[in-house]
Amino acid sequence: MELQGQKQGLIVSVSPHIGSEETVPRIMWTVSISLLPALAMGVYYFGPKALYVTALCIIGSIVSECFVQKVAGKERTIADGSAFLTGLLLGLNMPSTVPFYIPLVASFVSVGIAKQLFGGLGYNIFNPALIGRAFALITWTRAMTTWEIPDAAFTFTSINAKTTATPLGILKEEGMGKLLEVFGDKLSLYKELLIGHRAGSLGETSMIAILIGAAFLVYRRYISLRIPLSFLATVAAGAWIFGGKGGLFTGDPIVHLLSGGLMLGAFYMATDYVTCPTVWRGQVLFGIGCGFLTILIRLKAGYPEGVMFAILIMNCFAPLIDRSCRTTVFGAKKAKK
Numbered sequence: 001m002e003l004q005g006q007k008q009g010l011i012v013s014v015s016p017h018i019g020s021e022e023t024v025p026r027i028m029w030t031v032s033i034s035l036l037p038a039l040a041m042g043v044y045y046f047g048p049k050a051l052y053v054t055a056l057c058i059i060g061s062i063v064s065e066c067f068v069q070k071v072a073g074k075e076r077t078i079a080d081g082s083a084f085l086t087g088l089l090l091g092l093n094m095p096s097t098v099p100f101y102i103p104l105v106a107s108f109v110s111v112g113i114a115k116q117l118f119g120g121l122g123y124n125i126f127n128p129a130l131i132g133r134a135f136a137l138i139t140w141t142r143a144m145t146t147w148e149i150p151d152a153a154f155t156f157t158s159i160n161a162k163t164t165a166t167p168l169g170i171l172k173e174e175g176m177g178k179l180l181e182v183f184g185d186k187l188s189l190y191k192e193l194l195i196g197h198r199a200g201s202l203g204e205t206s207m208i209a210i211l212i213g214a215a216f217l218v219y220r221r222y223i224s225l226r227i228p229l230s231f232l233a234t235v236a237a238g239a240w241i242f243g244g245k246g247g248l249f250t251g252d253p254i255v256h257l258l259s260g261g262l263m264l265g266a267f268y269m270a271t272d273y274v275t276c277p278t279v280w281r282g283q284v285l286f287g288i289g290c291g292f293l294t295i296l297i298r299l300k301a302g303y304p305e306g307v308m309f310a311i312l313i314m315n316c317f318a319p320l321i322d323r324s325c326r327t328t329v330f331g332a333k334k335a336k337k
Contacts (some may be wrong), residue, residue, distance in 0.1 A: 024121070027222060028081030031268070032088055034213035038264070039092065039207045042202035046096040046148065053103055054091030058231035060107025061087030068116040080136050082121050086110050089129035089268060092203025093261065093308075094136075097146050097163075105139075106132035126315045128276050130308050137308075147199035166199045167259045168304040175245060176252065184250075201262045214267035226280055227287040228266040232257060234291025242299055256298065264305035266290075275315045282318075282325035290312045 042050040069076055078084075090110055094103060109131030118124045138142045149164050167189075170179050179289040183189040192198055196205030203210070216222045236253035243251025256262070270276060270290050277286050290310045298308025 005080075013310060022222075024082070025080045028085050030220065031217065031222065032081060035088055035092065035203075035214045035268070037209035037212050038203050038206065039088070040095075041196055041206035042092065045205050046202060049096040050300065053094050053096060053098060054202065056103035057091035057094065057107050058084055058087030058101060060104040061090065061111045064108040064110075064112040065116060067111065068112045069120075072116070074120070075095070078120065079120065082115075083111050085322050086115065086128045086132075090132050092264060093129060093133045093201050095201055097148055098136075098140075098143050099133075102136050102140055102143060106136040109135045122274055124274055126312055127269050127272050130269055132314050134308055134312060142244060149199040150195070152234045158313075164199045166204075166304065167193060168298065169257065171255065171259070172298070172304040179255070190254055190258065191256065201261060202263050205257050206261075207263050210263045210267065214263075217267070220327055222266065223271040224280075226283040227276060227290075229269050229271055230284045230287030231266040231291045231294075232262070234288050235262060235295050238292065238295030238299075242295070256295070258303045260298075261307045262294065265311055269307075270311050275318055277321045277325065279322060279325045279327065282321040285316060285321055285325065286314055 012098055027135075039050070041055060042054075042193075051089075053172045061083045062078050065078055066076060089107060089108055091103065094106075110128040114126055114128040114131035115121065115124045147164060147166055147169075154235060165173070167179060170182060180186065180189060183192050194207050195206065196209070198205075214223070214228070235256055239253040239256035241251065243253070243256065266287075271285065275285050290307075291312035293313055294306040297303055297309055303309070
């Protein structure tokens with residue numbers, strides 16, 4: 001085929017071949033909207049402090065992006081909603097008790113360093129919100145592991161709350177017996193974990209709220225279920241096989257599935273477009289890797305929670321997984337080793 005005197009041929013490339021009317025701003029703002037139920041439950045349980053911490057993270061993220069882009073002489077991109085979403089996710093990964101400077105510093109690390117210094121949206125290797133939380137956890141460990149649980153008579157303006165351990169912390173340090181002593185029988189334990197009346201980060205409250213938002217994203221086809229389901233299934237299997245004190249196959253997978261940041265991480269962090277594999281086989285492998293590392297950290301490491309570290313570690317392997325799971329171009333021969 002001749003065009004303006006030059007030969008033009010067909011370009012054959014490996015899938016995915018995606019054509020869509022969706023834009024980056026529409027996706028980012030839609031994902032942010034889907035997180036509103038989780039934020040609302042955080043406000044319900046922890047009161048104005050939840051809004052305060054989340055607002056600090058969002059403002060810090062937006063200001064950090066503007067500052068770094070101005071210094072670097074780049075075009076401002078705050079309208080695309082990515083900085084807002086990073087701040088919102090970071091806020092949902094914070095306790096309600098953190099001092100004001102921690103969300104601000106963590107926001108700068110998330111957006112200013114983990115995102116912008118790598119080249120901006122689409123070039124970051126690690127999930128920015130998780131990098132910010134990891135930095136805050138390592139730097140201010142005590143502040144980031146001080147948890148509150150609201151009283152039964154909690155109201156929006158009440159500050160009545162008591163400091164306690166998270167369910168995963170109790171399970172790791174004192175076992176299932178102590179966990180049942182705190183919550184009652186197993187049915188009550190499952191119920192409290194499901195509705196979110198327990199200690200934890202703002203986004204670890206209601207699993208129902210997180211699943212509602214996730215279902216909306218699946219319906220809009222913004223995320224697929226390959227990574228979340230393989231992630232959750234691996235954690236459940238590992239908890240059932242190795243998580244019990246009475247030997248193999250005596251663990252309680254439901255407690256692990258409903259505790260900590262697993263649901264938020266599986267549906268909102270591990271599915272980040274930039275830091276996860278793009279091919280379907282790679283996504284399944286990525287989810288399995290996240291699940292394996294999560295349950296390994298929960299059961300054998302010093303931390304009671306492992307979702308954050310598991311996703312960040314697997315972010316390192318995402319490019320390698322994509323290359324290893326790449327499909328062969330139709331009609332092409334595999335290269336001989």
